[in-house]
Amino acid sequence: MSTEKFDGNPPVLGAFGALYQSVYGKVQDLIGHNGLALFARLAIAGVFWRSFLNKVETNGYFDFVEVINNFEIQRSLIKLPAFPVTITDQTFANFADGGRNALPLIPGDIAAVMATTGEGLLSLLLVMGLFSRFAATGLIFMALVIQFFVFPTNAHFWGTVALWLIPLLYLVGRGSGAISLDYVLTRQLSR
Template identity: 30%
Template structure:
């Protein structure tokens, strides 16, 4: 019995030291790296379909953005995007388009990370709602949780997308981030 207790204490000590070493910097950095490696290019490519090409084109939202984000409003306007009212639909399309560019970069660099991760969680929720209600994807695309198939595009994949974002909301970006650097600078100026 003493042997088992000694092994348990050793196990606890080893992993307590590992946790103490890693917890200030690794979880946030790892979550941001996972986000960058798996989702950044997805959202960048999606955002690029919503603006015109080139530097000047970046400031011009395409008609396709309205079809992707505000299809019911476009249909109500008879397919004429210029007839879609700016408030609220045009504003939603513009904010959604540029949020899709900005929020992932803020997360990757660890700047306003918690707020940006919350924004991306909201973005994913709205994207999912639009896919299901507006684009009316089928049940096989939506999938089901707690089934034996881990590859549905909506429920399975997007649930996994939220894991690093939830980690960032709860634990923050860690010490290797612009948030941490900004906090240190602010403390020096005001402390």
């Protein structure tokens, strides 16, 4: 059972309110912070990891062909970065002056390396649950840079960035939970 007090509405609706509190109190105990933090870490890391894979040379495993609107598209069930990790020419072009991801005050080649490294490294840290608050803070910074300098529209904020910020802010505020290297290392170092 969770040690957290149920934070739902008090049972002011009689039997229905008591049933509501009983059911969702059990749901809160079942999910809890540890499960929610793990899910938040994996879900948001997946978003930024896929973006990282779009910026580097990759190897595909378990390839197949998908037909969409009579066009054959080569797909892979698993994509991993090719080693040594190499940023694609297209990524550098996207960050160059006039490119779709060009940033003010930062040269394109440096911005491409920073964005690619940040997406890859911070995603891996979140998956492992290592320095999770630091990783989530870094991805919040990246999300805000994307919002303000790459796609500065309300539609992009409410349709994308706000949805990224929810798990990231949760992780910064509450931490990575017990299913993480942060938790294991903290327990070991406190002995």
